[in-house]
């Protein structure tokens with residue numbers, strides 16, 4: 050299908066500057082909204098989590114109130130009733146008691162008066178006389194203490210009795226004073242044991258002294274009248290944890306979204322297509338502000354719905370701001386943390402750890418550390434950098450301000466003052482807002498800083514001081530960024546070897562031409578890209594082997610100095626085996642990775658300068674080797690996003706999208722999500738994305754991989770038509786594709802260009818020769834044995850003729866054609882040969898004759914083989930071969946080798962074998978087998994282990 054590049058010539062000039070920034074921001078906002086809408090469940094969970102957690106807090110509050118129902122704190126008590134002091138309880142009823150246990154222990158003299166007094170305490174205990182075996186007696190208090198120490202938790206109350214004359218009996222009571230908690234119930238030993246024992250002792254002492262055994266003695270308690278004192282205090286205790294858990298939903302989604310865009314190279318793809326970093330961060334921020342605004346609003350509304358005093362008494366704005374600023378702060382924290390996460394799936398585990406740390410630190414905060422004057426200021430400053438701590442202290446203040454029904458809560462006008470319950474006030478609500486906002490700014494700045502200095506998916510990073518260079522702010526710098534991970538040794542990479550074997554004359558000529566143009570500073574108007582000595586070396590790094598050993602991986606030179614021009618209106622094809630350096634070259638020219646040395650001028654702009662790259666990206670279209678797509682966006686939405694990044698808008702964007710969808714035959718699937726596309730459809734979409742915005746230089750990295758033959762031919766038509774008005778760089782493993790589309794072809798191997806030229810030139814120079822197909826079939830040929838025999842006879846004659854004239858055997862034979870390959874050395878004989886053939890055509894029975902050059906595939910194999918042999922020789926590389934149980938080292942490319950220990954009187958030169966070689970997927974020569982041993986004609990060298 051024809052595609053006229055000028056079809057959008059009527060379109061407006063794409064936007065630039067502020068206008069482009071705003072357009073990119075609005076397009077990315079739409080993209081974020083669409084992604085959130087497409088993952089509705091996660092978004093709903095994020096928004097509804099506030100309801101869920103408020104409901105949980107409500108449940109905890111209800112259970113708390115039920116547990117403390119015995120106390121009157123939560124109730125109004127206007128007419129309190131007296132309560133009689135209880136009897137001495139059975140020791141078995143006490144919490145954590147050990148058996149056998151005692152209801153009480155006493156010490157004192159065993160006078161008859163004291164014995165009878167104790168006896169009466171036991172006998173007259175209301176409702177429950179105490180049996181003898183439940184009481185222990187000792188002579189002195191010291192003996193009691195010694196026993197209690199040796200027998201803990203066997204008795205809750207002791208009584209000391211002392212006769213001080215006839216009218217005075219002294220007594221003392223001892224109990225364990227700590228309140229004890231057991232299975233949701235509290236027991237105060239003073240109240241439950243001490244007071245009943247005291248009442249019993251006083252009753253019997255009074256009766257003894259007065260001599261009236263029926264003296265009435267019924268002390269009772271009466272509580273003060275009071276309104277309900279306590280309110281829903283759960284917000285101070287469990288509130289911070291639950292609200293942190295609620296905020297963590299948004300946190301996980303945010304971290305994984307950012308990490309996913311990095312992991313799937315979408316971020317890099319957007320940058321290559323012209324995305325401004327500022328627009329990227331701003332849109333994420335704006336989108337998150339919308340989400341946290343809604344979720345904070347819902348949280349306060351749900352709190353009011355559940356009628357919590359915490360929400361009813363504190364000011365709406367004060368509450369909203371603490372939740373909003375906390376969630377906002379967590380967003381900044383998520384932006385920063387996402388830089389430390391390379392795979393999206395780790396987001397959940399990292400968030401889990403942050404949550405656990407948050408819960409622990411919040412409980413410390415609630416218990417009073419370090420927000421009081423007893424702690425040092427620096428501790429408070431350090432503590433306040435972790436957002437959950439600020440939420441905890443904020444909720445504590447708000448909870449304290451509404452801890453009784455009478456408390457007024459914190460009003461908007463009081464947010465800058467300490468609440469009246471907060472005697473040890475070191476922070477106000479305003480202070481907490483300030484900290485949340487301030488630390489958000491810190492996280493946001495750090496997020497952008499780390500984003501620049503941490504290596505991206507390609508290991509590219511800026512130096513840690515990048516923001517100090519003037520070029521960063523003016524965009525006029527030279528070296529943009531550097532490659533390598535944190536452990537790499539950038540700067541210590543040795544340069545690649547200069548002369549790795551002789552240069553092919555065509556490659557040398559191209560190199561000279563580019564050098565001349567460079568020296569003369571001449572810009573050829575027909576040239577779109579000038580590659581000037583491009584070098585890309587990956588720094589060595591330290592890789593962990595096993596648990597604690599590190600292996601140093603040496604530097605690797607992926608591209609070793611390329612010099613070539615790419616013309617306008619032409620397709621330049623880069624071929625080469627896997628790992629040859631094609632993608633690396635494209636990545637350097639598109640600014641995805643920085644060059645180690647050399648330069649590339651794309652329409653006169655240097656790829657080494659930040660400003661140059663920014664200008665190049667406006668003219669750039671890239672179809673990466675692997676599809677870089679959002680699974681939940683459709684083809685149309687993809688084209689809208691990338692078109693907007695390129696500066697298209699309004700009718701131009703809609704028109705371009707429509708045209709491209711129809712060109713890549715995705716009209717019917719235009720609104721279907723990319724996740725359900727086949728491999729071929731995804732590839733077509735990637736090609737369409739590369740073409741949007743009418744780029745002047747198009748890089749297509751294996752664009753037709755995975756396409757069926759019909760679609761592939763269709764895309765070839767598209768690419769062919771797209772040549773006009775732009776330069777195209779194509780890498781492919783399909784020789785047919787390169788042959789059809791390529792105006793010039795360069796074959797790379799091991800980081801160097803091995804040959805360059807038009808397809809015809811390469812076939813002529815590097816092909817095995819000419820291919821001649823001869824047919825002897827006539828249109829009357831049938832399966833008749835007579836016809837078959839006649840055809841066979843003609844074929845034999847033709848074979849004899851080729852043998853006699855050119856000394857060649859057929860390479861392939863079928864009933865339709867017999868194929869001969871005529872080596873280039875016989876090229877001079879061809880005119881005579883064809884003259885004679887023409888003359889004897891009828892006699893030989895030749896009905897059809899086709900002739901052509903050998904295929905590009907043969908050229909490719911020849912070049913890569915030659916390149917590998919050169920390298921093997923330079924590196925002294927050997928392959929191992931085992932013959933008859935003997936293993937030998939064979940220099941790569943060796944054809945014959947002597948079998949070890951095969952010399953005998955019968956075979957004085959020993960036996961030899963022919964070694965068969967074939968290339969692996971990287972173009973490296975590997976042994977594929979060997980012939981049967983035959984006597985060697987002359988002594989041969991043997992290397993063996």
Ligand SMILES: Nc1ncnc2c1ncn2[C@@H]1O[C@H](COP(=O)(O)OP(=O)(O)OP(=O)(O)O)[C@@H](O)[C@H]1O
Nearest residue numbers: 507508587605607626627628629630631632633634
């Ligand atoms: N970040 C990196 N660190 C170290 N080596 C790398 C890095 N990226 C690529 N390489 C190496 O550089 C060489 C060239 O890789 P490149 O991807 O350019 O090859 P290619 O010609 O595009 O291969 P293919 O046809 O398989 O895509 C390879 O040996 C590769 O392993």
